[in-house]
Amino acid sequence: MSAGFAFELLKTDGGARRGRLRLAHGSVETPAFMPVGTRGAVKGVTLDAVAALGADIILANTYHLHVRPGDDVIARVGGLHAFAGWDRPILTDSGGYQVFSLSSRRQVSEAGVVFQSHLDGKPLTLSPESAADIQARLGSDIAMVFDECPSWPATHEAAEASMERTLRWARRGRDRFLDLAAGRVPEVVRATPGQAQFGIIQGSTFKDLRDRSVAGTVAVGFDAYAIGGLSVGEPIDAMYDIVEHTAAQLPGELPRYLMGTGMPDDLVESVARGIDMFDCVLPTRNARNGQLFTRRGPISIKNARYAEDLTPPDPECQCPTCRRHSRAYLRHLFMSGEMSGAALNTLHNLHFYLDTMRAIRNAIELGTFRVFRTAFLDTYSRRRPD
Amino acid sequence: MSAGFAFELLKTDGGARRGRLRLAHGSVETPAFMPVGTRGAVKGVTLDAVAALGADIILANTYHLHVRPGDDVIARVGGLHAFAGWDRPILTDSGGYQVFSLSSRRQVSEAGVVFQSHLDGKPLTLSPESAADIQARLGSDIAMVFDECPSWPATHEAAEASMERTLRWARRGRDRFLDLAAGRVPEVVRATPGQAQFGIIQGSTFKDLRDRSVAGTVAVGFDAYAIGGLSVGEPIDAMYDIVEHTAAQLPGELPRYLMGTGMPDDLVESVARGIDMFDCVLPTRNARNGQLFTRRGPISIKNARYAEDLTPPDPECQCPTCRRHSRAYLRHLFMSGEMSGAALNTLHNLHFYLDTMRAIRNAIELGTFRVFRTAFLDTYSRRRPD
Numbered sequence: 001m002s003a004g005f006a007f008e009l010l011k012t013d014g015g016a017r018r019g020r021l022r023l024a025h026g027s028v029e030t031p032a033f034m035p036v037g038t039r040g041a042v043k044g045v046t047l048d049a050v051a052a053l054g055a056d057i058i059l060a061n062t063y064h065l066h067v068r069p070g071d072d073v074i075a076r077v078g079g080l081h082a083f084a085g086w087d088r089p090i091l092t093d094s095g096g097y098q099v100f101s102l103s104s105r106r107q108v109s110e111a112g113v114v115f116q117s118h119l120d121g122k123p124l125t126l127s128p129e130s131a132a133d134i135q136a137r138l139g140s141d142i143a144m145v146f147d148e149c150p151s152w153p154a155t156h157e158a159a160e161a162s163m164e165r166t167l168r169w170a171r172r173g174r175d176r177f178l179d180l181a182a183g184r185v186p187e188v189v190r191a192t193p194g195q196a197q198f199g200i201i202q203g204s205t206f207k208d209l210r211d212r213s214v215a216g217t218v219a220v221g222f223d224a225y226a227i228g229g230l231s232v233g234e235p236i237d238a239m240y241d242i243v244e245h246t247a248a249q250l251p252g253e254l255p256r257y258l259m260g261t262g263m264p265d266d267l268v269e270s271v272a273r274g275i276d277m278f279d280c281v282l283p284t285r286n287a288r289n290g291q292l293f294t295r296r297g298p299i300s301i302k303n304a305r306y307a308e309d310l311t312p313p314d315p316e317c318q319c320p321t322c323r324r325h326s327r328a329y330l331r332h333l334f335m336s337g338e339m340s341g342a343a344l345n346t347l348h349n350l351h352f353y354l355d356t357m358r359a360i361r362n363a364i365e366l367g368t369f370r371v372f373r374t375a376f377l378d379t380y381s382r383r384r385p386d
Numbered sequence: 387m388s389a390g391f392a393f394e395l396l397k398t399d400g401g402a403r404r405g406r407l408r409l410a411h412g413s414v415e416t417p418a419f420m421p422v423g424t425r426g427a428v429k430g431v432t433l434d435a436v437a438a439l440g441a442d443i444i445l446a447n448t449y450h451l452h453v454r455p456g457d458d459v460i461a462r463v464g465g466l467h468a469f470a471g472w473d474r475p476i477l478t479d480s481g482g483y484q485v486f487s488l489s490s491r492r493q494v495s496e497a498g499v500v501f502q503s504h505l506d507g508k509p510l511t512l513s514p515e516s517a518a519d520i521q522a523r524l525g526s527d528i529a530m531v532f533d534e535c536p537s538w539p540a541t542h543e544a545a546e547a548s549m550e551r552t553l554r555w556a557r558r559g560r561d562r563f564l565d566l567a568a569g570r571v572p573e574v575v576r577a578t579p580g581q582a583q584f585g586i587i588q589g590s591t592f593k594d595l596r597d598r599s600v601a602g603t604v605a606v607g608f609d610a611y612a613i614g615g616l617s618v619g620e621p622i623d624a625m626y627d628i629v630e631h632t633a634a635q636l637p638g639e640l641p642r643y644l645m646g647t648g649m650p651d652d653l654v655e656s657v658a659r660g661i662d663m664f665d666c667v668l669p670t671r672n673a674r675n676g677q678l679f680t681r682r683g684p685i686s687i688k689n690a691r692y693a694e695d696l697t698p699p700d701p702e703c704q705c706p707t708c709r710r711h712s713r714a715y716l717r718h719l720f721m722s723g724e725m726s727g728a729a730l731n732t733l734h735n736l737h738f739y740l741d742t743m744r745a746i747r748n749a750i751e752l753g754t755f756r757v758f759r760t761a762f763l764d765t766y767s768r769r770r771p772d
Contacts, residue, residue, distance in 0.1 A: 040715070041724045046733075048706050069693065069718045077696050077714055085710040307455065310463050320434050324471040328463055329426070332455045338427045339725060347432075 002181065004194025005223050007255045011364055015247075015274045018364040021255055023089040023141035024194030025081060028056040030255060030276040031364075033267065033357045034091060035350055036284060039064050040084040043284050044346035047086050053319075053347065054354050057089040057141070059279040062134055063098035067117050067124070071137040079139025079191025091279070092140035094173075094200070095126050097228075097260070100149045108148070110165070128173035132197070136180045139191025144226065145173040147200040152232045159204035166202045167216040174199070174220050196223040198257060204229055205238045207245050214249045225250050226257035227275075231266075240269055247274035264293055264356055268376050271360050272369070283353045287345035290334045293352040297381035299327075301345065306331045319351035320344075388567065390580025391609050393641045397750055401633075401660045404750040407641055409475040409527035410580030411467060414442040416641060416662040417750075419653065419743045420477060421736055422670060425450050426470040429670050430732035433472050439705075439733065440740050443475040443527070445665045448520055449484035453503050453510070457523040465525025465577025477665070478526035480559075480586070481512050483614075483646070486535045494534070496551070514559035518583075522566045525577025530612065531559040533586040538618045545590035552588045553602040560585070560606050582609040584643060590615055591624045593631050600635045611636050612643035617652075617666075626655055633660035650679055650742055654762050657746050658755070669739045673731035676720045679738040683767035685713075687731065692717045705737035706730075 006022040021028040035042050035050055037058040042050050050058065060080060065071060074083045080090055099106060099113050106115035112127025126134075131146035146169055150162040177197045179185050199222035203209030217225060227246050230239050243258060250256050257277035258270050267278055283293065290301045294314035299306075301313070312322035313330060321330070321344040333341025356376075363372035390410045397404040407414040421428050421436055423444040428436050436444065446466060451457060460469045466476055485492060485499050492501035498513025512520075517532035532555055536548040563583045565571050585608035589595030603611060613632050616625050629644060636642050643663035644656050653664055669679065676687045680700035685692075687699070698708035699716065707716070707730040719727025742762075749758035 039718070039722050039724060041719055041722075041726045044725045046706070046726050046729055048710060068722060069714075073694055073714075077694050077712075082696065083712070083718075084715055085712065308459055308463050310468065320432070324434060326463075326469070326471065328455075328459075329470055332425070332469075333427055336425050336427075336454060338425060339430050339728060340427045340432050342725060343432055343729060 002194060002196040002223050005196035007224065007253065009253065013364045013367050013369040014272065016271045016360070016364045016369045017274060017276055018361055019255060019276055021276075023057070023196065024192050025087060025089045025141050026056070028089055029361060031267075031271045031357055031360050032056060032277050033353045034059045034277065034279040035353075036279055036281045037084075037090075039068070040080055040086075042346075042350075044288060044342045045350070047084065049320075049347060050350065051086075051088065053350050054358070055088070055350070057091060058086065059091045059093065060138070060140065061098060062092045062095035062131060062138065062144075063102070063126070065092075065138060066095065066134050067119055071134045075137035075139075075189040075191055079137070081139060081192070089141040091142040092135045092138050092144065093259075094131050094144040094146045095134070096131070096147045097149050099126055100151075110168070112146075128169040129176040132173050132176040132180060133185070133188045136188050136190040136195065140195060141192060142223075143177065143195055143197045145170050145177075145197060145199050145222065147202060147228055149229060149232075150202070150204060152204060152229075152234050154204045156206055156209070159202075159206055159209055163202045163204075163209050163213050166200065167213065167220075170199055170217050170220045170222075173197075174222060198222055198224045198226050200226045200228040200259070201246055201250075202229045205234050205242055207242070210242060210246045211249065214246060218251065224254040224257065226259050226277075228259045230258065231261045231280075236266070239266075240273065243270050243275065244273040263382060264353065265377060265380050265382060267353070267356060268360065268373055272373055280353075283349035284346050287349040288342045290345065292330075292345055293349050295379055301327060301330045302334050303331070313348055314352070317348065317351065317355075319348050319355075321348040321351075388580060388582040388609050391582035393610065393639065395639065399750045399753050399755040400658065402657045402746070402750045402755045403660060403662055404747055405641060405662055407662075409443070409582065410578050411473060411475045411527050412442070414475055415747060417653075417657045417743055417746050418442060418663050419739045420445045420663065420665040421739075422665055422667045423470075425454070426466055426472075428732075428736075430674060430728045431736070433470065435706075435733060436736065437472075437474065439737050440744070441474070441736070443477060444472065445477045445479065446524070446526065447484060448478045448481035448517060448524065448530075449488070449512070451478075451524060452481065452520050453505055457520045461523035461525075461575040461577055465523070467525060467578070475527040477528040478521045478524055478530065479645075480517050480530040480532045481520070482517070482533045483535050485512055486537075496554070498532075514555040515562040518559050518562040518566060519571070519574045522574050522576040522581065525581065527578060527581060528609075529563065529581055529583045531556050531563075531583060531585050531608065533588060533614055535615060535618075536588070536590060538590060538615075538620050540590045542592055542595070545588075545592055545595055549588045549590075549595050549599050552586065553599065553606075556585055556603055556606045559583075560608060584608055584610045584612050586612045586614040586645070587632055587636075588615045591620050591628055593628070596628060596632045597635065600632060604637065610640040610643065612645050612663075613661075614645045616644065617647045622652070625652075626659065629656050629661065630659040649768060650739065651763060651766050651768060653739070653742060654746065654759050658759055666739075669735035670732050673735040674728045676731065678716075678731055679735050681765055687713060687716045688720050689717070699734055700738070703734065703737065703741075705734050705741075707734040707737075
């Protein structure tokens with residue numbers, strides 16, 4: 001286990017777990033939601049605001065920061081924390097997801113992936129080793145191992161081949177990480193000495209492949225484990241089923257991270273299945289598109305019915321947006337294309353996600369998570385008539 | 387004088403004046419800078435942030451709010467303060483400047499201006515009476531009288547004709563305002579009962595026309611007076627000369643507002659000439675273009691020399707941006723088109739303007755404005771080599 005990394009399991013309540021993660025730059029209360037800060041910035045809001053909303057940790061994208069401004073630049077100024085002015089924990093993804101979803105003309109081989117930058121078409125390479133090097137330079141608290149992200153649906157054969165490759169890459173990525181940690185790669189600056197590394201479980205929606213992925217990845221031995229390859233288009237019940245099946249096999253004394261999920265009810269349902277960490281672009285991306293999450297479900301702020309509605313987006317909400325502003329004003333800002341509309345919507349949605357996690361943690365501490373879960377799902381409608 | 391409107395002249399220091407304006411929604415310490423909130427929103431930042439920066443008052447644009455969402459909508463929800471969630475004073479401009487600068491195919495007659503909306507080409511009319519009505523519905527603390535804004539340069543003949551028309555419109559605009567205030571126009575909701583109205587001095591860069599405009603406008607009798615038609619392309623010395631010449635003739639017991647000005651050194655120079663109130667888009671607009679104001683002059687954050695510069699934009703600055711972030715990070719956000727970059731730049735520039743006004747007020751109180759002015763102009767370079 002990496003120096004500086006520890007997970008304390010404080011309480012369980014059914015499948016739900018209340019924990020505390022200790023990382024190089026501070027503690028994270030779990031279950032935790034990590035706002036997505038793609039380029040070292042959470043879209044639409046300042047990091048001051050993200051801190052004020054109570055985020056313990058943010059996620060940044062290895063791929064995007066590698067392309068611009070470059071991990072060499074970030075290493076020279078002392079790592080991503082110094083560069084971005086964020087002193088709390090940061091998790092960096094492996095870059096795999098973006099390589100497979102953003103770049104054109106990629107060539108995947110056993111060595112790694114050669115692809116063209118989505119910015120300028122420049123040829124770039126990511127491999128288990130280089131993804132570890134880049135994240136060492138970025139100096140995140142948690143680095144993710146480089147994995148292959150198959151699209152959905154996939155045949156059993158394709159998903160198996162991809163999962164097997166991810167396993168082989170996991171061994172190489174872990175070896176490189178351990179070499180970096182031991183100072184055996186002096187040419188790569190390691191901006192955060194206490195960096196930890198998580199492995200990623202793949203296997204699409206096939207339980208037998210997930211089983212083999214868990215066994216193989218845990219055999220490699222990471223600081224903790226994430227479930228990848230979900231929230232990529234599969235039916236929601238299939239996702240919940242794979243989450244439940246996979247989480248149950250992961251080491252109970254380590255945090256479990258479900259990558260890229262999800263809607264607010266997905267967070268509640270996944271906590272019930274033993275997940276401790278989440279990231280998702282939905283609260284920030286949907287904010288910019290005018291969708292606001294409320295206790296009763298999402299609302300679309302551009303709806304004409306809100307033109308003269310002086311109530312806040314969510315009357316029960318204590319966020320900076322709801323304390324000062326009305327639906328009428330937010331609709332006006334959206335219709336006018338005012339930047340501060342996106343900022344206010346983002347503040348609200350991030351608050352909603354972070355506050356939902358606070359409520360979840362509180363319920364687990366009180367041993368009332370089952371009641372909380374039922375009440376939340378009774379009230380929350382994924383598709384609110386709008 | 388409108389109920390609720392008062393100006394207290396606390397101290398003078400040479401030509402500079404330290405005062406306090408009492409308006410329907412609160413006090414404004416002068417000399418004051420008013421951030422521009424075109425559509426009831428300051429571009430790039432939330433009103434929470436604008437309040438936290440210490441702005442006593444913001445300016446909103448009558449033209450833009452008339453076009454969208456409509457002053458009828460705003461009146462129905464109780465006025466602009468309720469609509470925008472801003473409980474401090476608001477000044478609304480007359481709409482004249484935008485009609486003359488934004489709209490196409492305008493037809494000016496003695497009655498007013500018929501023009502096409504810049505949004506959808508819909509025909510709209512503004513007149514001295516309708517501009518007063520719209521501002522009554524918006525419920526600003528200070529309404530501006532409808533004026534004609536000639537472009538620069540103008541012949542003496544054209545400037546004279548325009549100034550004369552503005553004088554005739556001033557009489558009509560004031561009459562309408564007084565009718566509204568006295569409840570003689572029951573069909574127009576007046577959202578802020580204590581609204582005040584300022585007259586506007588025109589006359590381009592011709593002193594004789596400025597003299598006649600002052601005499602005629604003061605004869606109409608407004609709550610206070612603004613100097614319009616400057617910062618429209620004339621040489622800086624001509625502007626200072628007209629400001630000095632005109633301000634000296636305005637009633638000393640009332641606040642004097644210089645519209646649409648200016649660069650930081652223009653504020654210092656205009657305070658020296660007796661100006662009490664300012665508005666300008668430069669701090670917000672230039673922020674979005676990557677220009678940051680510092681004590682030594684503006685810097686362009688996109689400059690490659692800042693790529694690895696971990697110092698804040700202005701090492702002497704106490705704003706939220708400089709307390710947390712570096713030039714390297716702000717450059718990265720600008721180059722990446724991240725919205726939060728515009729927000730952070732705007733916070734910095736608004737802080738710089740508002741803080742400069744605080745320093746000016748402090749110097750006047752101490753009787754050291756002359757020393758402050760010299761030191762400021764010695765240090766500040768309008769065009770910093772960058």
